[in-house]
Amino acid sequence: MSDVTVAVVQHADLKRVTKHAPRLARALWLETLIDAAIHRHWLVALGRRDAVTRLGQLICELYLRLKEVSLAQDQTFECPLTQST
Structure with missing residues (x-):
């Protein structure tokens, strides 16, 4: 849908x-x-729940x-979004 950038952060770096x-x-823990x-x-x-x-x-959460x-x-x-047949 759109471009994205992904970064890998080593656990030791994040800890530091x-x-x-x-x-x-605290913000990261709250997000978790x-x-x-x-x-x-x-x-x-x-x-x-049924499908509907x-x-x-899902729509409410989005x-x-x-x-x-x-x-x-x-x-x-x-x-x-589109629906393919």
Whole structure:
């Protein structure tokens, strides 16, 4: 969909940086906790919801994530997906 840049950071380097930047360490830990909570939610919900409900949950989650980075507003966001037959 778009270009992306991926960086590999060695564990030792990350440990050294976060030792000297506790606010960064806290932010990374918080992000890890949030991701884990979302993952648990999806695992539990997967077997309990029908396809339409799961799709609705996905759209709501996409909206909230995009809103956090100012890419969604007024309950709308761009979603350039297509369906192949």
